[in-house]
Amino acid sequence: MQRSPLEKASVVSKLFFSWTRPILKKGYRQRLELSDIYHISSSDSADNLSEKLEREWDRELASKKNPKLINALRRCFFWRFMFYGIILYLGEVTKAVQPLLLGRIIASYDPDNKVERSIAIYLGIGLCLLFIVRTLLLHPAIFGLHHIGMQMRIAMFSLIYKKTLKLSSRVLDKISIGQLVSLLSNNLNKFDEGLALAHFVWIAPLQVTLLMGLLWDLLQAFTFCGLAFLVVLALLQAGLGKMMMKYRDQRAGKINERLVITSEMIENIQSVKAYCWEEAMEKIIENLRQTELKLTRKAAYVRYLNSSAFFFSGFFVVFLSVLPYALLKGIILRKIFTTISFCIVLRMAVTRQFPWAVQTWYDSLGAINKIQDFLQKQEYKTLEYNLTTTDVVMENVTAFWEETSLLMMIMGELEPSEGKIKHSGRISFCSQYSWIMPGTIKDNIIFGVSYDEYRYRSVIKACQLEEVAASLVVLCLFPKILLQDKGNSTKNASNSYAVIITSTSSYYIFYIYVGVADTLLALGLFRGLPLVHTLITVSKTLHHKMLQSVLQAPMSTLNTLKTGGILNRFSKDIAVLDDLLPLTIFDFIQLLLIVIGAVVVVSVLQPYIFLATVPVIAAFILLRGYFLHTSQQLKQLESEGRSPIFTHLVTSLKGLWTLRAFGRQPYFETLFHKALNLHTANWFLYLSTLRWFQMRIEMIFVIFFIAVTFISILTTGEGEGRVGIILTLAMNIMGTLQWAVNSSIDVDSLMRSVSRVFKFIDMPTEDGKPNNSFRPSKDSQPSKVMIIENQHVKKDDIWPSGGQMTVKDLTAKYIDGGNAILENISFSISPGQRVRFKHCLLC
Secondary structure, eight states: OBOOGGGGOOHHHHHHTGGGHHHHHHHHHSOOOGGGSBOOOGGGOHHHHHHHHHHHHHHHHHHOSSOOHHHHHHHHHHHHHHHHHHHHHHHHHHHHHHHHHHHHHHHTTSTTOHHHHHTHHHHHHHHHHHHHHHHHHHHHHHHHHHHHHHHHHHHHHHHHHHHHHHBOHHHHHHOOHHHHHHIIIIITHHHHHHGGGTTHHHHHHHHHHHHHHHHHHHHGGGHHHHHHHHHHHHHHHHHHHHHHHHHHHHHHHHHHHHHHHHHHHHHTHHHHHHTTOHHHHHHHHHHHHHHHHHHHHHHHHHHHHHHHHHHHHHHHHHHHHHHHHHHHHOOOHHHHHHHHHHHHHHHHIIIIIHHHHHHHHHHHHHHHHHHHHHHTSOBOOOOEEOTTOOSOEEEEEEOOOOTTHHHHHHHTSSOOSEEEEEEOSOOOOOOSSOOOOSSOHHHHHHTTSOOOHHHHHHHHHHTTHHHHHHHHHHHHHOGGGGGTTGGGOHHHHTTOOSOOOOTTHHHHHHHHHHHHHHHHTTHHHHTTHHHHHHHHHHHHHHHHHHHHHHHHSOHHHHTTSOHHHHHHIIIIIHHIIIIIHHHHHHHHHHHHHHHHHHHHHHHHHOHHHHHHHHHHHHHHHHHHHHHHHHHHHHHHHHHHHHHHHHHHHHHHHHTHHHHHHTTOHHHHHHHHHHHHHHHHHHHHHHHHHHHHHHHHHHHHHHHHHHHHHHHHHHOOSOOHHHHHHHHHHHHHHHHHHHHHHHHHHHHHHHHHHHHHHHHHHTOOOOTTOOOOOOOOOSSOOOOSSOOOOOGGGGSSSOOOSSOOEEEEEEEEESSTTSOEEEEEEEEEEOTTOOEEETTEEEO
């Protein structure tokens, strides 16, 4: 990794995010590698952030009977959070001032208003300066809030991991790996995504108050007609939001159940295949998925109605505000267009920003409460050490145990109901279950302690690892052996950033695009509901195919994949397909149609403006293409950096007794922080380059608006109505197009999840595996009791009275093209005979 240019960047470079230019150029010209990513600053390191939050959380635990995690977070991040919130508010205030200058520019075209006409050019300059100030305020504020959200996530990630290493065995028996993955991936990501919206819970009411005061000056009491409609709409949205929260809470339980079963299936995939339980596991998970999707659809429909309220509310607000005033008192064009501009801002605040802010606070506080409950769970107690003895001393111990419980009690994993256990504190522990931490052979032997050459060589010799090393040398000298089945290699596929097009995945790509195309005609009548429904159905199909592919994949393929990576596909990526992608695509289509309509109207009214539109559109396309070259690669690297976090968590849980027995918790915390820092480096660079792109896009739009403004002012002979329409639509284009650009980038980013799911769908299948998979019907109800009929019983043949196994000349390999693990093995097991192979009992 390289040193970050941010360290020596000037204030101007930081303000305009120009320090990201080198990585953007490099990503455009060549493929980015991990070595191209910049080091993170010390303030963003997991060690620093976790230490700060842990110190405040310990202070909270010590000082209060009912400790609150939000208080610890407040002491760590509150002042910076409020600073960026105030800057965000100042940027939003400029939106309320712009319509006043717009009204005066429109009034300058009144033949009787020569005073306004003489200063029209200065009014235009002032209007353009407001847009520039707004750009310089909003982008640093939004980036700062995203940065704080990232730091909060990192600190809580670390706190959760440290707590996991301290949990008692009784608590761990009740918590699955799937639950922890869900806690980390689904809950903590809310801070990355939504913290920039949190301030609108107070900014929106202040903005509404300011706008109502300005509208009162124009329309007097008739202002409240439009506001009343917005209030009714806001109450409707609140009701829909409450309904959606109910569905989401119910759905969260079902997601947790599905991830628990999926995690257990992945962890024990060898047993699943050995006992031919693929169909049983598929049926269990698909039944849970069916119930989950019913709630997903309900929540999506409610979110869709909530979101679409923004798009149809604008006309009614203006209509209800202006029409009564015009009928009773008459109205001039200046007031009409100023009112329209005010109502556009008012609509955004009431129907979009405030509901989003409330939803963000609800989700964030819910996530914080879940994490708080987890952090307060019971910890295991370390035993009393006596360094003067090497014995294990048990005094009046009373306990109830099975075969291994006594050893667990000596290590402190179980507590005796009575008495005490003492020892010197040094224990040599060898688990009956094999466990290898990710890393090299040397890492596993040293296990976090200082390197001892003699001890290291002794272990190598005792374990006969010289032969293994010799085999590895052979494989390195003849790498072609490992590439014989290159076409089926999933590791090779992961290096590609494009969506894989194969005979399998092409069907689903076609399915998605046909679903989108079929629903475009229905957008006007049903507001995109079929689109949302279709994309959720696509998500259901993709999950089903991915689950089927994992269950039918050979062990030679599954051995090359990490557990955390597989769980990430079933948790994070499926959540994206269910929740984010359908509504993001719907928003993008609606916004794109609005922008196209506004550009067409402005260009028809003033053909000169069309000449300014063409280079703007060209610049937008070129800049977007330039940015996507780098952003797609950074997003891919970020996704690859996320998997080691979950893999390390899973590995730590598997070997928890071992690392506790040897006291290696600090070493594993260091490894976890290293994985977190690697992900942070990719994510922070992605956020920075994204803000660079969005700021440049807005700068282009500011130039476009300046051109439109001065073309309208300097062109003589135009009426108030035409100028009012042009400038009002141009201001609308400014906000809407920026939103559309962000949505287009979001769609492209979210499609990375679809690409990763496709890669799992295209995994090779086991030879001779039947392709008949379980598909729950639409009307079938999920059963709590699963019954699988034995098809062999129905046959006329006599069912055998005993089982016999005969193996002849068996040769087995872990991967295709690799060395044989078993070679030319032959044996026979008679009915009723018992044979023990290590930990497996064959009957």
